[in-house]
Amino acid sequence: MSADARGDRWCRVALLLMAPALVLPLGGGEAISRWSDAAGALPFLLPLAGVCAWFSWRGMAIARQGAVLVLAVALGAWGAVDLLHEHGIAGRAASGFWLYVLALWVAAWRGIDGLARFRSLDGRAQRAVNLLVPAAFGLWLIFLWEMVTVGFGVPQVLLPAPSMVAERFAGSLNLLWADFRQTFLKAVISGYVLGCGSGFIVAVLVDRVPFLQRGLLPLGNLVSALPIVGVAPIMVMWFGFDWQSKAAVVVIMTFFPMLVNTVTGLAAAGALERDLMRSYGAGYWPTLAKLRLPAAMPFIFNALKINSTLALIGAIVAEFFGTPIVGMGFRISTEVGRMNVDMVWAEIALAALAGSAFYGLVALSERATTFWHPSFRAER
Amino acid sequence: MVAMQEQLEARTDAGSGPLVVDVRDLSLTFKTSDGPVYALSHVDLQIAEGDFVSFIGPSGCGKTTMLRVIADLERPTDGQITVNGVSAEEARLNRSYGYVFQAAALYPWRNILRNVTLPLEIMGVPAAERRDRARRYLELVNLAGFEKKFPWQLSGGMQQRASIARALCFDPALLLMDEPFGALDEIVRDHLNEQLLQLWEKTGKTVVFVTHSIPEAVFLSSKIVVMSPRPGRVIDVIHNDLPRQRTLDIRESPAFLSVAHRVRQGLRAGHSYDD
Numbered sequence: 001m002s003a004d005a006r007g008d009r010w011c012r013v014a015l016l017l018m019a020p021a022l023v024l025p026l027g028g029g030e031a032i033s034r035w036s037d038a039a040g041a042l043p044f045l046l047p048l049a050g051v052c053a054w055f056s057w058r059g060m061a062i063a064r065q066g067a068v069l070v071l072a073v074a075l076g077a078w079g080a081v082d083l084l085h086e087h088g089i090a091g092r093a094a095s096g097f098w099l100y101v102l103a104l105w106v107a108a109w110r111g112i113d114g115l116a117r118f119r120s121l122d123g124r125a126q127r128a129v130n131l132l133v134p135a136a137f138g139l140w141l142i143f144l145w146e147m148v149t150v151g152f153g154v155p156q157v158l159l160p161a162p163s164m165v166a167e168r169f170a171g172s173l174n175l176l177w178a179d180f181r182q183t184f185l186k187a188v189i190s191g192y193v194l195g196c197g198s199g200f201i202v203a204v205l206v207d208r209v210p211f212l213q214r215g216l217l218p219l220g221n222l223v224s225a226l227p228i229v230g231v232a233p234i235m236v237m238w239f240g241f242d243w244q245s246k247a248a249v250v251v252i253m254t255f256f257p258m259l260v261n262t263v264t265g266l267a268a269a270g271a272l273e274r275d276l277m278r279s280y281g282a283g284y285w286p287t288l289a290k291l292r293l294p295a296a297m298p299f300i301f302n303a304l305k306i307n308s309t310l311a312l313i314g315a316i317v318a319e320f321f322g323t324p325i326v327g328m329g330f331r332i333s334t335e336v337g338r339m340n341v342d343m344v345w346a347e348i349a350l351a352a353l354a355g356s357a358f359y360g361l362v363a364l365s366e367r368a369t370t371f372w373h374p375s376f377r378a379e380r
Numbered sequence: 381m382v383a384m385q386e387q388l389e390a391r392t393d394a395g396s397g398p399l400v401v402d403v404r405d406l407s408l409t410f411k412t413s414d415g416p417v418y419a420l421s422h423v424d425l426q427i428a429e430g431d432f433v434s435f436i437g438p439s440g441c442g443k444t445t446m447l448r449v450i451a452d453l454e455r456p457t458d459g460q461i462t463v464n465g466v467s468a469e470e471a472r473l474n475r476s477y478g479y480v481f482q483a484a485a486l487y488p489w490r491n492i493l494r495n496v497t498l499p500l501e502i503m504g505v506p507a508a509e510r511r512d513r514a515r516r517y518l519e520l521v522n523l524a525g526f527e528k529k530f531p532w533q534l535s536g537g538m539q540q541r542a543s544i545a546r547a548l549c550f551d552p553a554l555l556l557m558d559e560p561f562g563a564l565d566e567i568v569r570d571h572l573n574e575q576l577l578q579l580w581e582k583t584g585k586t587v588v589f590v591t592h593s594i595p596e597a598v599f600l601s602s603k604i605v606v607m608s609p610r611p612g613r614v615i616d617v618i619h620n621d622l623p624r625q626r627t628l629d630i631r632e633s634p635a636f637l638s639v640a641h642r643v644r645q646g647l648r649a650g651h652s653y654d655d
Contacts, residue, residue: 272485275453280502281473290498294489372488377532 008065010110011055017103018049024096027089034096038087044079045100048072052107063129066114070136073108077143080104084150085163091153101147108140160342169346175331176350183328184354186243187315191250196307198251199258200300206259207266208284217263224256232318241322246329249318254307261303265296298373301366308358312351397429399462400554400586401450406459408445418611419445420456425605425614429553432580432587434597435605436643437650442612443590447558450588451479464553475503477554478547482562484539486531486546492518493527496546503550517545520579537568544576548583555587561596570628573599577626594647595631598622598640606643608650616646 027033035042051072055065080101084090089097115136118129142162148154149161156164169176202220206212232249239245269292277287319329328347335343367376403425410417420442427433435443448454449461452468463471471477478499486495496514505513518524521541531539540560547555561569577600580587591597597604598620606616620639622630630636 270485272481272483273487275448275481276479276485277502278453279451279472279477279479280499281475282502286502290502291487294487297489370489372530372532374532 006059007057008055008059008110010106011052011069014103014106014110015049015052015056017099017106018045018052021096021099021103024099025094026083026087026097026100027092028094029092032094033087033089038083041079041083041087044075044082048076048104048107052103062114063118064114066111066117069107069111070115073104073111076104076107077140080147081143081163084147090150093147093151097151101144101151105144108136112136112140157339157341160345164342165345165349168342169349172343172346176346178326179328179331179347180350180354182243182324182326183246183315183319184312187246187318187327188250188311188358190243191247191315192254192307192311194247195251195254195311196258196304199255199303200262202255203259203262203266204288206263213263217259220256220259223252226252228253228314228317229321232321235318236322241324243327246315246318246323246327250311250314253310253314257306257310258300258303261299261306262296265299266292268292268299269295297370298366298375301362301370304362305359305366308362309355312355312358316351397431399426400429400431400464401425401427401588402460402462403446403450404460406449406456406461408442408449408454408456408458420449421611421613423459423612423614425617427586427588427603429586430584431603432589432601433603433605434589434591434601435607436591436594436597437607437612437615437647438592438609440612441607441609441650443607444558445612446607447556447588447590451477451556453479475499475550476552477556478550478552480540480544480547480555480557480560482559484531484536484543486539486542488531491528491530492523492534492542495531495542496549499546499550505550513549514545517549518542520548520582521545521575537564537572540564541572541575544579548579548585553585555585557587557589559590559592562591569596574628576600581624594640594643598636598643599626599628599631604639604643606646606650608647615650616642618642618646 022035025032025034026038051068055069059065060068080097083097084093112133115129116133118126120126120129145159146162149156149159150163154161160168202212202216206216228249231252232245235245235248235252239248273291273295274287277291282290316329316332319327320333323330328351332344332347335341335347370376403423406420406423406425407418408420410419423442423446425446435446437443445454449456450463450468452463452472461468464474464476466474486492487498490498493511493514496518497510500510500513515524515527518527521544523538523541523545526534526538526542531542534542540563544560547557561572564572573596576587579585580600587600589597589600591600601620602624604616604618604620605614606618607613608615618639622635622639
């Protein structure tokens with residue numbers, strides 16, 4: 001699969017797709033545009049064509065070939081964006097343009113596939129490539145989204161182009177920051193801390209007092225089954241319009257996963273390990289601190305990760321039921337009503353970014369804490 | 381009847397030093413949904429200071445249960461037991477024994493050094509002394525240089541040696557070992573047996589050792605307790621008069637083989653009684 005003297009088949013396909021694209025019309029409608037009308041975009045195309053031609057003739061080590069292809073595709077994709085926006089074929093893209101996008105697709109596929117096969121003993125290089133592959137893949141999806149929405153002229157109410165969302169995002173940073181502060185920093189964080197904290201404390205109590213295990217766990221189960229759209233308006237009535245009521249919804253959502261996971265985790269320590277503590281004459285607290293809590297950590301982090309995404313969903317949905325005129329959920333619900341779908345998407349992008357960052361942070365601290373767990377051991 | 385006589389003998393020929401473990405007419409019955417299981421039935425046993433006692437018998441004969449009763453990890457339903465002259469529970473709370481389990485039972489989130497310091501932490505020994513002692517005992521079991529490793533980075537034999545260091549580091553007078561080398565291959569096992577014997581020589585501790593290997597029992601012990609299942613009971617107590625300084629070669633000597641023969645006979649008697 002590595003160095004291929006016979007040349008790369010996929011690069012030949014990309015080349016074959018690109019050739020007619022140079023002749024066929026780029027944009028249809030009243031005034032047909034061709035590459036000759038868009039000579040300014042040609043420099044973006046040429047490196048890709050050259051690289052594909054070279055690889056069609058003579059292959060290279062697959063990962064290195066992938067890296068070169070991804071770079072060439074990035075340039076070529078920039079050319080496609082340039083064609084759409086600067087050379088007036090937005091909304092009337094024709095066969096030549098789509099063949100070019102298809103050629104990019106084939107080359108990108110081959111490139112990312114090659115990169116994903118990169119194996120190195122150098123941990124840092126491997127980690128960098130491991131990050132690069134999903135990033136390249138994500139960017140490619142956004143690129144396709146841009147091509148389809150702008151190329152076909154999809155109405156922005158249905159689906160705005162990512163470039164439009166990005167523009168709106170950059171233009172409303174102040175508003176987005178205010179929403180982020182209201183929803184994430186106030187409601188989500190405080191609700192998450194309170195919900196996970198109380199879930200944890202109650203789990204330790206439940207574990208200590210058998211009566212609670214029989215009486216409280218089924219009740220907790222009941223609370224977890226409550227629908228959030230039913231609870232949220234009640235919380236607004238109890239705790240008012242501001243972030244406190246959203247935090248309360250988050251508490252209700254995050255409490256139970258933490259409770260159940262911690263109770264299970266506290267039972268996870270093995271019989272031998274417990275006997276060992278007993279043989280030292282260790283009481284309840286030393287056993288909890290030195291054996292049962294560390295053994296429960298993988299379960300606790302499981303709950304923390306589940307809750308990190310649940311909390312954001314809970315806070316955003318809760319804002320649909322009454323809120324001051326700030327907050328991510330509030331913005332989504334009002335801007336949808338005003339058909340400002342690009343703003344809605346900007347909020348969605350913000351929520352995705354914040355949620356992923358939050359999850360990533362929890363996952364990172366999980367790695368640092370439960371490095372000993374079999375699922376992480378290979379990396380040491 | 382034979383068993384009863386042997387038990388009487390066992391009571392009379394207890395070792396010379398002061399008694400570390402004194403078990404009188406002890407029974408333990410587990411209540412299960414299938415009815416009672418007689419794990420131990422009317423056991424009498426005396427273990428003197430400095431003895432190396434092996435419990436040997438087929439699985440289900442109660443040898444591990446007996447060890448767990450001495451460690452107060454299991455409570456007898458009948459009879460008396462004293463450890464170091466006090467009840468087993470008091471002995472446990474006094475931290476008077478170190479227990480080595482069938483598996484190493486090292487905590488995977490602690491490195492080897494901190495695994496060995498674990499009992500010292502619980503007993504409130506100052507940090508600097510904890511580290512010194514742990515280092516000393518890791519050296520004793522030939523694990524110097526592995527302090528920073530985590531248990532899962534070590535081989536099974538090394539893990540078990542670390543668990544022995546952990547049992548020794550708070551210097552208990554009594555060492556309880558439950559088939560500690562059962563999961564290891566024969567070569568590692570021979571090696572650890574030799575090391576254990578040297579350790580016993582060096583420290584003069586009382587050791588109670590559970591095994592189902594006749595050569596292991598004969599090679600290690602000063603006294604071999606042969607047990608039999610259903611109900612778990614003591615069949616024979618054999619004094620092993622082989623010199624205390626032993627090398628693996630001794631296993632081919634006639635004296636060794638004759639002790640092994642007597643153990644095997646005892647085990648067989650236990651089975652014929654059953655069938």
